[in-house]
Amino acid sequence: MRSIGEMAGDSGLGVSALRFYDRAGVLVPAWVDPVSGYRWYAPEQLDEARLLARLRRAGMPLADIRLVLAGWSGSDTDLVRGLLLAHLRRLEGGLAAARTEFSAIRTLLDQRENPMTTAPRTTAARLSVSAPELAAALDAVRYAASSDPGLPMLGGVLFDVEGDTLHLVATDRYRMAVARIGATGHAGPRVQVTVPVPLSDAMRALLGGDEPVGLTVDGDRVALEAGDRQAAGQCLAQDFPDYRRLVHLPSGRRALVETAALRAELETGPVRPGVAREQGDVSGDVSVLGIADDGTVTVREDGDGDGSRVAVDRGFLLEAIAAAGGDRLVLEFGAPTAPVAIRRVADETTFALLMPVRLDD
Missing domain, CATH: 3.10.150.10 (DNA Polymerase III, subunit A, domain 2)
Incomplete structure (x- = not known):
């Protein structure tokens, strides 16, 4: 008999997944301790658990997984082959449809882009903010920044300066965090720069005092000055998405x-x-x-x-x-x-x- 922890390690399914599939009646342990409620699995259940893990990674719906396992334990291999083929066809059909739509979207993007007129950033701003408020704002949004190399524009914290307001925003698509604090000294147009995560962390490390700090944006560079210390570097080249449409x-x-x-x-x-x-x-x-x-x-x-x-x-x-x-x-x-x-x-x-x-x- 395998404990639930051993079963998890050997099958590729987590302990929480095994508990869920037990409650769903998909993979029921061979014995449950009536006192502790601890689950134990028979040796022959390992193959079913590994099969279940593969079906789950392939994105098969739970209802179909249930039927595959039922057919797997019997002699009706035609049922299993039919379910696998049907799911594969669904995946292929969805991929073909997605390719068609993405091709159309790329054509629209090509029509919108005009690289001959692309110009370097000319934005500039200098403002003063409260160090404790900026520290709290960074703490409130930093965790939501993306680490996906395929989406570099999300790998930082957006600093959005408009009038006497500074918004800080981070998102990884699955979550978004927004914080707003007051700012002084900027009377120009709206300025947006995305500060890479390492630089935003360096800025946060400077915010230990109570005195106001200075934030400067000059083209594609941003700097935070706290007394005689400074954290400065390049902004991300990619534009951050319009978060106001997402909120x-x-x-x-x-x-x-x-x-x-x-x-x-x-x-x-x-x-x-x-x-x-x-x-x-x-x-x-x-x-x-x-x-x-x-x-x-x-x-x-x-x-x-x-x-x-x-x-x-x-x-x-x-x-x-x-x-x-x-x-x-x-x-x-x-x-x-x-x-x-x-x-x-x-x-x-x-x-x-x-x-x-x-x-x-």
């Missing part, structure tokens, strides 16, 4: 939550296994959040969903909670397919948006 706060229920209690429930409550977002990219453990009519937020069991639930990446939500800080936070829910907003109680201008995870069932 659509959910219109639905709002809940005031105790931060420590929600964190504890997320860390100990039920989870679903990671869900494939795209080829080669799988989310971490997923928590299903529900909000009751009285505004109470709970971490729900698998399968007890309705229109008042939303699934999110548990690790991402824990990071957003930690970055927001405070004893209490406001969570805002829209439709199950809409982002979840996490904001501070006394600060409507600093918030995070977390994209929901689509569930297969």
